[in-house]
Amino acid sequence: MRRVAIFGVGLIGGSFALALRRAGFTGEITGVSSPQTIKAALAAGVIDRGADGDTAARECDFVYLSQPVLGIIRALEQYGAVFRNDAIVTDAGSTKAQIAETARAYVKKALFVGGHPMAGKERRGVQESDAALFEGRKYILTPLAEEHVGSSGFQTLSSWIEMMGAVPVILNADEHDRLVAYTSHVPQLLSTALASVLSEVEAADKVAGPAVLELTRLALSPFDVWYDIFSTNTANIQAALTDVTAKLESMKEQLKSEALGAEFARAAAAARKLREKEFD
């Protein structure tokens, strides 16, 4: 692995570049992004040069697709047949099944391995790039086939991720999408729904305390990345939302009942378990 291309040099792509450097990568890093992002990324020392997608796809032996999901899908369609036969192509998209399907159809010679780093920041953009962004975080890998896990390309990718301080977790793409509907997409929708309802509750700010601030923080997220996620994981999100609204309806009928205590106990146990397992 000597020539790396980062498609979409934002927070994630820029951080991956910096993390690679910190982990000891000495090859060349090429950025593919808008001219103004390339300029900022060069100025910040995140990449070594900018190039167009076709050039980067032809020349590089490691390709990191870190656009929003629909941008990743478009790049796979466009460059899938261009990527080198010795290239490792991976992505950082928040949903994996439609990306996997696209990669199967369009990536002809290269090894494609889906990825999703469980890391982020409230602010986006290459100027927020952070070599330590992935440190201590899970990094989901969704190989297209089980036998890919044994390949040298997969091992190379997985090793770099470990050298960045992250923890690779192997899942299949469908299972990933089903799970993140519960752990990421529905939390976002709960926060947005609450904040949207609050927009119509006059004087709510008079009694706003830490609880509502915590529950509405995700609602500050801009819609643009979410549109891609919702439109590529619709059925899983709808199923998870149905589970949560059914639970809310049942709790609504139990408000005066000690039986709600059992729900609280179950929820507290699950919340504790998530915390124990966070850095497994």
Add this chain to the structure above:
Amino acid sequence: MRRVAIFGVGLIGGSFALALRRAGFTGEITGVSSPQTIKAALAAGVIDRGADGDTAARECDFVYLSQPVLGIIRALEQYGAVFRNDAIVTDAGSTKAQIAETARAYVKKALFVGGHPMAGKERRGVQESDAALFEGRKYILTPLAEEHVGSSGFQTLSSWIEMMGAVPVILNADEHDRLVAYTSHVPQLLSTALASVLSEVEAADKVAGPAVLELTRLALSPFDVWYDIFSTNTANIQAALTDVTAKLESMKEQLKSEALGAEFARAAAAARKLREKEFD
């Protein structure tokens, strides 16, 4: 104000005692709690002495009821006629309407002013008491009648709250309860519902990132305080939950639509507004 009684010397009652001291109160502070809490509160220097409720109610000219809501209601029923005619009686209960109703019926001579400090901590108990707990926080006051606001008792209470660094906000009890259903009680139920659903999603911990940890933190709360809250604010909570589940249902149908962007924009604006107003 020379003799203060704290009924229920937990995190809030203990912090109120410490905050009073730090604000310059030099009189005596009496605690009314279980023997073991009194022992801990004396050892921590939070109170000067322990007493039974009847003695404290008879002797003190400032009474702070900081039990869970149903405990406050019981104390008002039991000591309402005992409180001195020059006493200021206030409480820190999380719901206000049923407490106000009880105070109207049982507090015979003293001035009663409902209260609700918008402050807390994850851990409870007198050992967590913190003189700075109310600093920079809103402190809701719900007088039983508008004319009480001009009384010297009300002014005394309000001044001490300001001297603690908190910001008094006057609301009526019904309005308070309607608003906190949206800003506190529904956020708790959303967090508990999500965590409870997650308890049945095997392997969810594999992809748990910051979003789900944030949204399930409230689910760690023990049920005992919440039982009192849900059972004394049932109708408001049901109405607020209905608003949120209706919003979720409508978002569920819009997942593939750009129209959801308008919902996100509205929600983000409301979330920002809550943050601007927090320390008004």
